Amino acid sequence: MTEKSKNADPAGETASFGGFQRIYQDLLEEMKTVDVRAAAQNLGLPHTEEEGVEVPFLGRTFLISNRGAASKDGEMVREIMASVLFHYIMCGSAARPAGRFVTLSELAGPLFKQSSYSGSALERPIARRFAGKSDELLSVAESLGGRREGEAGLGGISLVFETLPHILMQIVFYDRDEEFPARAIVLFDANATKLIDFESLAVLATIFIRDLVNR
Template identity: 25%
Template sequence: MASEAPIFGKILNDYLAAVAALDLTGRPEILGVRVENNAIEIPFFGKIYTISPDRIADPRGNAPSHAVSVILCKYLLLCPKDPGTDSDLVTYKDFRDAAPYVTGFGNTAEKPISKAFSGQISALENACTRLGGQSWDSGISCDLSYRFQALPQVPVCLLYNDADEDFPADTTLLFQRGAAQYLDMECLAMIGMVLAQWLVQLEDRDVSGLV
């Protein structure tokens, strides 16, 4: 992983301190995570990440990206006490507090997928499958639809229409409306960004190398 600015290290240390201070009573059951000794195991896009008091590790024992680290910590810190069950699917812009991040979400999540896979629908299908996505009947007219389990309580659905003679390729990412109970808007946007980055990388990389 490329070296990151020192400020990211301070931010991560602050998050780790906040996680270490948590009362974990009830959280594993609500969040779908596992506590083993002093470590918390969190599935993220099908891979198990471990948060211990002093570090976060991916399945190979390496430090994940700053974005992934923040998402995992926030998932623990923002755990709702009494979560609802609103599973209606919505676009990112439909969330009440998303407005400041909508443009960035489009530029870092949806548009990169459309650009990378325009005219290459088979490559996108392969990348989705390799990342653990499941083909999904969305009931919406589109060329490709996949469902990913980003976090145990936060699925992400991808709808894709390939470019044709009239329109460019177009990608839409959908979340369950209840996802806002588990993560703030910045973290939901980062999930979209991470998904896009990993799908693009999977064009020529092994899935085990994604962090």
């Protein structure tokens, strides 16, 4: 990650549309050479020659093949989402969760240490959306397959989500009280970047959190 990109929006909203289009077209070309069957086997996901590998994400099932991305429900697949899924299949990792959660900056290494991205784009929107609404957070989390799990500390709620198969995210939420505002902490399984590259993980998290807070 370059110095210029440290505080950029990994979801690509600050990037030029033309630039992203070129990147997306390059990904489509690269997908033509990927061994999708092997990736499916490593990830433990269903695969057919006709449709490709089935990847569940945000309550939908996406079909990723050498031809590109489609969805079982027939709805359009946004290019930014397709790009994340392409990177996930290209990695095609047999890694599994470590069972230990760390910060986004720990996964990124030294170049991301000073970035405020996790706080501004991931944690702050959760705190704003669910301040005074812990019960609603639990309900929305359940709709996304979240489960109460992990350590939160006094007065906190810990939720674990499988964003993509084997890529786990933990959200620790502390609701507001008389002294402190609501606060959220977003963590990732320590093996997350063995299953997808770091920048795609950041985009994946952004898409997931935006869906969470907009429900």
